[in-house]
Amino acid sequence: MKFDVVIIGAGLSGLAAGLRAAQFDKRVLVVERHSLWGGLNSFYKKQGRLFDVGLHAMTNYMAPGYRGPRIPLQRLTRQLRIPLQDLDIVPQHVSSTRFDDCVLPWGNGIESLAASVERAFPEERDGFARLAEALAPYPDAMNDRPWVSSRARMQEYIRTPLLREMLLAPLLFYGGAAAHDMDWGQCAILFNSIYREGLCRPKRGMRPFLKMLVDRFREAGGEMWTRAPVERLVHRDGRVAEVVVKDRPAVQADVVLSSAGWPETEGLLEPERAKPPVRAEPGQLAFVESIWVLDRDPAEHGYDDAVTFFNAGTEFRWEAPEDDIDLRSGVLCCPNHYEGTEEPSFFAVRATHLAHPRRWFEFDEETYRTRKAAAVEASRRRVEEIVGPFGAEVHATDAFTPRTVHHYTGHVNGAIYGSAAKRPTADIGLDNLFLIGTDQGLVGIVGAMLSGVAVTNAKVLNR
Amino acid sequence: MNDQEVRQIILDIIHDIAPDEDLSDVKPDVRLRDQLDLDSMDFLDIVMELRKRYKIEVPEEDYMELSTLDGCVAYLKPKFEEKGIVAASA
Numbered sequence: 001m002k003f004d005v006v007i008i009g010a011g012l013s014g015l016a017a018g019l020r021a022a023q024f025d026k027r028v029l030v031v032e033r034h035s036l037w038g039g040l041n042s043f044y045k046k047q048g049r050l051f052d053v054g055l056h057a058m059t060n061y062m063a064p065g066y067r068g069p070r071i072p073l074q075r076l077t078r079q080l081r082i083p084l085q086d087l088d089i090v091p092q093h094v095s096s097t098r099f100d101d102c103v104l105p106w107g108n109g110i111e112s113l114a115a116s117v118e119r120a121f122p123e124e125r126d127g128f129a130r131l132a133e134a135l136a137p138y139p140d141a142m143n144d145r146p147w148v149s150s151r152a153r154m155q156e157y158i159r160t161p162l163l164r165e166m167l168l169a170p171l172l173f174y175g176g177a178a179a180h181d182m183d184w185g186q187c188a189i190l191f192n193s194i195y196r197e198g199l200c201r202p203k204r205g206m207r208p209f210l211k212m213l214v215d216r217f218r219e220a221g222g223e224m225w226t227r228a229p230v231e232r233l234v235h236r237d238g239r240v241a242e243v244v245v246k247d248r249p250a251v252q253a254d255v256v257l258s259s260a261g262w263p264e265t266e267g268l269l270e271p272e273r274a275k276p277p278v279r280a281e282p283g284q285l286a287f288v289e290s291i292w293v294l295d296r297d298p299a300e301h302g303y304d305d306a307v308t309f310f311n312a313g314t315e316f317r318w319e320a321p322e323d324d325i326d327l328r329s330g331v332l333c334c335p336n337h338y339e340g341t342e343e344p345s346f347f348a349v350r351a352t353h354l355a356h357p358r359r360w361f362e363f364d365e366e367t368y369r370t371r372k373a374a375a376v377e378a379s380r381r382r383v384e385e386i387v388g389p390f391g392a393e394v395h396a397t398d399a400f401t402p403r404t405v406h407h408y409t410g411h412v413n414g415a416i417y418g419s420a421a422k423r424p425t426a427d428i429g430l431d432n433l434f435l436i437g438t439d440q441g442l443v444g445i446v447g448a449m450l451s452g453v454a455v456t457n458a459k460v461l462n463r
Numbered sequence: 464m465n466d467q468e469v470r471q472i473i474l475d476i477i478h479d480i481a482p483d484e485d486l487s488d489v490k491p492d493v494r495l496r497d498q499l500d501l502d503s504m505d506f507l508d509i510v511m512e513l514r515k516r517y518k519i520e521v522p523e524e525d526y527m528e529l530s531t532l533d534g535c536v537a538y539l540k541p542k543f544e545e546k547g548i549v550a551a552s553a
Contacts, residue, residue, distance in 0.1 A: 083482045
């Protein structure tokens with residue numbers, strides 16, 4: 001079988017890439033190893049309740065009628081011809097960053113964070129304004145750029161170490177693929193996505209959001225195979241000649257786009273390349289996440305945040321922990337604290353902590369279950385310090401570990417943000433094989449979709 | 464095919480790319496970029512839609528010809544007529 005484009009993975013980057021290519025009459029096939037689409041942002045049903053996977057919030061909010069410099073969601077809706085109202089997103093109420101007793105609340109729009117900074121750190125008001133201005137321009141999504149330390153650059157604007165840590169922590173939690181620090185360009189992307197444009201959520205959760213994308217992809221003529229894991233990418237003369245999919249006819253394609261991750265895609269190549277052009281190290285940052293279904297709104301305890309980034313102490317450590325999970329810091333969120341949210345139809349809080357990247361794979365089945373239950377309990381006690389005592393109101397609990405993430409995404413170590421090194425040019429040394437999604441360097445729902453669109457423009461439509 | 468029909472084809476394409484733009488009063492002799500929120504990627508998409516819908520190729524060196532509605536008419540009308548395209552939307 002022959003296609004113009006074969007896309008590995010029906011996550012958000014793959015669906016966006018597929019839709020963009022299919023809209024311009026390319027013959028497109030998306031192959032997905034699982035029975036459902038969505039990748040890292042999918043959904044599932046358990047005990048009659050519909051859960052979103054890993055969705056704390058969507059970044060890059062754009063209000064209806066937005067006028068101003070081009071922002072990612074505007075770019076995306078135009079390129080995919082999806083009117084903003086069809087995305088059906090609703091903005092957050094308020095989020096906060098809490099380091100011990102120091103609390104910075106922030107809503108959508110940079111003025112909100114600026115006001116909080118001025119209240120808590122009056123001497124940093126001008127420095128913060130200059131920092132925000134320096135980070136305002138988005139770097140080009142597909143240009144290689146030298147890695148520049150965000151921690152070092154931030155010192156030029158913010159003198160108080162605690163404020164630097166508090167500003168950086170949400171950005172690292174949202175897209176820090178490497179330990180300790182992040183690239184200044186990535187910092188600009190995340191700063192604008194989270195603080196300037198802000199947080200939102202599909203009003204009815206991920207299922208209809210994804211269905212809208214899949215429907216449009218199919219209406220544009222795209223084809224999708226589910227339960228269709230790619231076994232090998234056979235290459236010769238510097239090109240992928242054949243995509244071998246389990247129990248399916250072999251497929252040829254002019255271009256192959258892979259959202260499987262950089263080292264993971266390298267691992268599919270046959271023959272194995274003795275010297276890959278650059279060595280892509282698997283990511284080391286993994287998470288354990290728990291969700292508690294509650295019989296009342298946590299706002300009754302006084303907890304109103306959409307998302308809370310918390311840390312004990314003044315120093316934020318972004319690294320693989322030595323314990324099963326790192327309880328010092330985490331992200332806590334409540335899907336009910338958005339304007340006019342209709343789903344979930346139940347109350348819930350969700351908490352995420354850094355996790356040991358390998359240990360969760362080594363436990364035998366029984367130990368795994370015991371340690372997972374212990375991690376969920378410890379996490380609940382930790383976040384009750386912020387939310388209030390909700391333990392007695394819990395109806396149901398669910399959790400994932402790096403092992404779960406690996407199972408559903410194939411990411412080595414279950415690393416959500418993929419390989420530590422990124423490939424903005426999408427090029428991994430073969431003429432017709434390109435990366436999209438997390439390892440191309442854009443994160444989050446909007447970032448992943450933009451990655452799919454940008455690489456399709458460059459490598460499929462304008463070749 | 465008359466001038467108005469060519470203008471309408473371009474406005475229909477712009478509406479699909481940027482449904483939030485108000486196209487009720489687009490001046491034919493003023494640059495589209497100066498009256499609408501369109502950037503270079505949007506213009507690239509106009510060219511791609513012309514290729515997709517009408518099989519009309521606009522080489523990169525000619526993009527400037529499309530900067531106003533009047534320019535679009537002058538540049539595209541002969542191409543539409545050459546292909547024997549009858550306006551579908553007028």
